[in-house]
Amino acid sequence: MIAIIDYDAGNIKSVEKALLHLGEEVKVTGDKEMILSADKVILPGVGAFGDAMATIRERGLETVIHEVIDRGTPFLGICLGLQLLFERSEESPGVEGLGILRGEILRIPDRPGMKIPHMGWNSLHLENNGRLFRGIPDNSYVYFVHSYYLKAADEGIVRASTEYCTHIHASVEKDNVFACQFHPEKSSDVGLCILKNFTGL
16 A cells, blocks of 8 residues: 655645556555555655645654654655755755755756746656666656755765756655655656556565
């Protein structure tokens, strides 16, 4: 069973729908025991970094997320879910993230003719043999919606990057922790393949 952590963030239903399409058993839940008993756990979401961390802490989910990861359960962060795994975000100064991975979330810099938020399809440069990207060609296109981007402290965990106003770390992997800034559930066949690779771990 795959648990999708429910913390009142947007976009959870589309992740559930994509996994059901792949034939997976899925539970959208904020229940600690159900999350801990899952075979795999996903933290999706769109929204503000500070609000999301406040809700996660209020509901006692921070310790649950750390325990899931400490147990070695495969864990996937999507969009805001990627950002929350890191230490801090310029979007919410003074708010600590989950701190599971080292790095910071920065605002995409303004560039003439480039719109923020970044909304649309961008190609990925694949690197370091990411397990999420097995069978996926380099320069495949995926769908992004974000105003903030990851700069990982350790580039060794980066598995995909893209360019939009700046160099963006688009996907990371460390041990049993995986994360994508883009939305695999909205990225057509490439995205479904990424989710399938995660469910097959």
